[in-house]
Amino acid sequence: MVLFGVAAVGFGVVLVYGLSGLPAFGHYHGVYGKVINGIGVTERHATDLVTALNFDIRGFDTLGEEFILFGSVLGVVLILRQMRGEHDRPRQHEADEHTFAGASEALRALSLAVIPAILAIGIYIVVHGQLTPGGGFQGGVILAAGPLVVFLAGRYLRMRIVAPHTLVEIGEAAGALGYALVGLSGLVLAGVFFKNFLPLGIAGHLLSGGQMDLASAAVGLEVSGAFLVAFGEFLDQAMVVSGSPRS
């Protein structure tokens, strides 16, 4: 308790000292942000500057982030699939629909109504990344929530039909590859890695911002695939009745 008291007081002093040096609320001093705000619409024909930053001006950073997600999902898959021995496989069929038979009719009907809306919002957010807030990542996670609602409706096996392992894995890999290809196309067609190589179009139109649409779609595919692979692994872990724990 004494130790905690001393630590708390020390932390408080440092915190107040640090906070007192911050600029006042609403006063932004960064030069980079102001430059981006100034040139985004005129140079890149994109009205959402966050997307312009992620998929064009700073596209290389996004490539790194892309592969962080890819690598971490790969790690989850590696660890969980090794934990799940071969003897667990056949028993998966026992853990089918009756496990979640508790889902009521109302819940099922509601999920059915919600799924198309979720998918529509997800796709909208992916393709309108350069116009309104959103983009590949945000749209991707929303899309991944769709199959999850199928699971919520009590249909584990149905979810596996909607989002089978192989399909989501291919989707994830194709998205990651697609994003890298967007960068490579810039290298080949415009001379610089991730340089915008497509015509910029008219600011405010759906097909504006050049490569941003392509990059956004690739990231959307990758992110939704990654989330579904991870969810799928976790679901398998929870649904499959494990074999003898001593083996």
Place this chain on the structure above:
Amino acid sequence: MTILQIAALAAVAVGGGAVVAARDPLRQTLVLSIYGMALTMLFFVFQAPDVALSEIVVSTVGLPVMILLALRKVHQHQRQRERDRTQDES
């Protein structure tokens, strides 16, 4: 700072405390997802809609689902172990 921003900050402060205060993991997960909703509001009123959009799915749906599945797995293990023990004794 507007009233909305102050309200969102207050909701996040209360929510963070509530997550720590809920001791039962199952309840904690549900409180966490409500806390995620408060965070989404915070990002939104501070004019970061891009972050809010990712936060709304990740923290209100994604993270709780993963924690719930992990909890279920832990329960399965416990039940299995208890069953084994009773079998050994009999």
